Amino acid sequence: MNIQPGNRYNSKRKSSGKVKVSFGHQISTMATVLCFAALIGMVMVVHTNLNQRISDTKKEIHKEETDKRQMEDELQLKRNKIEELSSWEHVSRKIVEYKLNLHPSQPGQTSKMKLRSGARSEYLFASWLRSRQKLPGMTAKR
């Protein structure tokens, strides 16, 4: 190696010649660079993919929320319709329209019974049924 400082334009200066680097060293350096590049690339791709999936999931969530709101609105409308159809004004109109010939019951002709769950209530209900079967016009025991 020529360590003497000199005029670089000195024609007498001789070239020291190329530094010889081994092929393996070159390969390993390239491989390292490529690995790092690949790693960086992979991280970028994964990051991009994750972001895309997050974005897609958010879109799906938004769509589901919109669908949920629409379903709630439909349920609300259906509920309102049920209330309208079950109003006595509507029912009585239909009774007349279809000539159902319904009439109110006589006092004592109907009775109601509220059952709680359990064996005792089943016994009571069976007794009530039996009493109804004996005398059809008889009211249920109070």
Next chain:
Amino acid sequence: MIPCNLENGIKIRSIIIFSLLLIIALLLAVRFFYIQVLCHDHYLEKARNIYITSKETHGKRGEIFDCNGYLLVGNAPCMEISATPANIKTPELRQQTAMLMAKYLDRDYNYYYQKLSPTILRRQSDGKTVEKPNNYQMIARFAPIDTSLKLRNQLREIGINFNTVSFRDTSRRTYPKGRLMANVLGFTNIVDDDSVPQSGLEKELNPEITQKSGKLLFTRARDGEKLDYGVNFAQESQDGKNVYLTISEPIQAILEEELDQAMIDSEPTAIYAAIADPATGKILALAQRPSIDPNDRKTFTPEAIRTRIAEDAYEPGSVVKALCIGKALDWGIVTPDMHFDGENGYWKEEKISDTRKGGYGNMDVSEVIQHSSNIGTGKIAQRMGKVQLYQALKIFGCGEKTGLPFPIESSGRIRPVSKWDRYSLTRFSIGYGVLWTPLQLLRAYCGIANGGLMPQLRLIDHFEDTQTGEITTPPVAMPRRVFQNPATSAILTDMMIKVTQPGGTARRAAIPGFDVAGKTGTSHKVINGRYSYLPSTSMASFIGFVPAKSPKLVMLVTVDCPHRGHHHGGSAAGPVFSRTAKRVLQYMNVQPDKPIPAR
């Protein structure tokens, strides 16, 4: 070897190029500094205006239910469609848009084509009319959701986006039961995109049921999607509270059906009725005719729109007799076996007469009530004296509002004792010269039916916060003791049972299988400053409770100016009471307390 002049040339060119690059870099740096630092706030604001969206969220107005949870007043989701016609660039697009709107909405093509005119004439402050871009038109305020979504999709296909035609979620008030309780429930109007209550419970309960708007502030992407970063502010909207009334829809429907029949039978100017539970004061039904259909604004006439049952006060006539006689019994001023001379039907001193010519002869107290004798009642009132009669009427709530949630409620009227004249004693005791509202009378009779304890009338059972589930019950005042003697109520009830039995004034109010205790009232209206005795200008009332010994309901029926058929309380209002109470008792599963006579 490079010649010297060439070397200098390279140097000079290098310096020039370097200087140029340096100048460009400096200029860029200055520009960046100017944009990024000096104009930072300006451009940040500009970017925010583009990427930050402000959105108002609306809660839902509270709904009104009956005591069983049946919906009386609700919200129907719908869509509001508005347009910016100035953004429609071509006439063909305008035609296509109008055609699609006519296909899915309820108006015709020409209407929408006019609405989508790109310019609009506006009058300026100087009076000149100029043509300006049409930036806003309301297309449909309450369009159904399904057709709106179809329209939106079709518009998108032809290139019309939200900048040109926008769709906003909204809701409108709906009354699924139609006319049921319409006057009491009230209605709303749309003023500046808000539901503004106009009458009834909608107005009176507005502070509780009105919703609060919220605000969303967020950064959005180019496609409008909300981003997680950036500005993110949310103030949640709040739904109004739901209201549960004490009204029972089936009982209300029965009452309204019978009032419709009464309108045909008697052809009155108006008729109103109310049913209450005497033990709790809960109003089970409240109805009047004429009425309105809040879903059809054509039914909104001045006569039909008022809540007469709360607003109207009138001279009720003989229904007041039971209250005065009841207090006289309670104070021991009279006893049941006391007798009063019927003055042969005309009491000359007080200038009052009974309805039957020749009078009712010598009557005991129960016969005074049974025959609704003005003379007998007047004599009992004389024994009471002015002060005690005044106290008796006041204790039953005369001149005192019931406190029910109506925007307008009359308090009735009774003159102070100092302003009573010679005949006030005998007139006030028979229901003339004092003004009562139907609700006050109902409350008073609840006091008789409830063993002498007059409950506070209630229409609201509870409020429900839809978001937290919290239930709030309005405070209820303690019942007022109207009879000091516990036996008075039972004695008076026995007397009132005779009113609906043979010999009484309200035989047509009787119900087979039940003892009905009640009192009729027929009063005449003042027309042009004088009492008119025409049958068609009377107020015919019946108020009673059944079953008499353990009352499940108290009902008042008042027929205002019946133009057809009978005009007395027993014959005009009594049958309405009988038919309604019979059906309501069956619905409530109240068994008859005596054998039903065979037909």
